[in-house]
Amino acid sequence: MSIAIVQFGGSNCDLDVLHVLRDVVGVDAELVWYKEEDLDRFDGIVIPGGFSYGDYLRAGAIAARTPIMNSVRKQVEAGKPVIGICNGFQVLTESGLLDGALTTNNYPKFRCEPTYLRVETTETPFTTGFKKGEVLNVPIAHMEGNFYADEPTLARLEQNDQVTFRYVDEKGRVTDEANPNGSQENIAGIVSTQKNVLGMMPHPERASEDILGSADGLKIFKSMAEYISGR
Template sequence: MKIAIIQFGGSNCDMDVLHIFKDILNVNAELVWYKNKDLSGYDGVVLPGGFSYGDYLRSGAIASRTPIMDSVKKIANEGKPVLGICNGFQILTEASLLDGALMTNSYPKFICDWTYLKVENNNTIFTSRFNEGEVIKIPVAHKEGNYYNTPERLNELNNNHQVAFRYVNQKGHLTNESNPNGSVENIAGITNSKGNVLGLMPHPERAAESILGSKDGLKLFLSMVDYFSNE
C-alpha cells in the first residue's frame, strides 16, 4: 500500500499527514508535488490542508483545475480512497468530486478551535474504526468552511448516508452554538455516493496523538489502514 499526499503551492498540512502515516502508523506514504501528474502506483490520495494558491478566486478553485487533479479523479473513479482535509475538502468540491460548496463562515472570521463531531456514518473506508454516533474531538482552522448545498441535494446526501460528520456539542446534540461556521445541517464532512471520497473541514491529523490534546483523529487514518489490509 502506498499513499500520495499531494502538495500544491500553499499546502501547509502536508508534513503533518506524512508524519501520521509514516511515523505513527508505519505506512508507506509520499509527498507528491502537483506537477508530477502520474499517480499510477498509488493506492490512495490525501489532499492536505493549507491555502493553495493563496485562496485566489475561491478556496480550492485554482488547485482543483491543475492537471494532477485529472489523476486524482482517475484514482477516485477506480474506487480507491481519496481524503480531502480542510483546503483538500474545498478542492474536492471545486473539482466536483464532492457535492456542494464551502463558503465564507457565517461570522466572517478565521476560526481556530476545538470542535466536537458526531460520526454519522461509520460504514466507510475512513470511519470504520468509529462507532456510529460516537462523539469525537477534532479542531478546525478555516475561514471558508461554511458548507452549503441545495435542499434537494441535501436530501440526496442524507438518503444516501453521505454525511460522515456533523458538528455537535460535547453531549452529541446538534445545536447552533456547536456549529462553528454556519454549515447547513451542521455538516462537517461528506463522502461521494460510492463512499471512497471523503472531505471534511476539521483536521484529524491535528488530533492524532495524546500530546496534541486528542487522538480521536487517528481512528480515521487507522480505518484507512484497515481497509488496505483487508483488501
C-alpha cells in the first residue's frame, strides 16, 4: 500500500500528513510534486492543507488547474480514495471533483481553533471506523472555509448521504454558535457521489495523536488505509 501526498507551491501541511501516515498509521506514503503526471502506482491520495499559490484568484483555483489534477481525476475514476484537507477541499471543489464552493468566512478573518464535528455517515472509505453521530474534536485553520451550494445541490447531498461531517457543539448539537465560518447546514465535510472523494475543512492530521490534545482524526486515516487493504 502506498499513498501519495500532493505538494503545491504553498502547501504547508504535507509533512504533518506524511508523519501521520508513516509513523502513526504505519503505511507507506510519498510526497509528490504537482508536476507529476502519473499516479497509477499509488493506492490513495491526500491533498493537504496550506495556501497553494498564495490563494491567488481564489483559494485552490490555481492548484486545481495544474497537471497533477488530471492524474488525480484518473485515480478517482478508478475508485481509489482521495481526501482533500482544508486547502485540499478547496482544490477539489475548484476542480469539480466535489460539489459546492468554499468562500470567505462569514466573519472575514482567519480562524485557527478547535471545533467539534459530528459524524453524519459511516458509509464512506474514510469513516468506517466511527459510529454515526460520534462527536470529534478536530481543529480548523482557514479564512475561506464557508461551504456554499445552491438549494438543489444541498438537497442532493443530503439525499445521497454525502454530508460526512457537521460542525456541532460539544454535545453534538447543530447550532449557529458551533459553526465557525457560516457554512450552509453547518457542513464541515462532504464526499463525492461515489463516496471515494472526501473534502473537509478541519485538519485531522492535527488531531491524530494524544500529545496534540486529540487523536479523534486518526480514524479517518486508518479507515482509508483499511479500505485500501480491502480493495
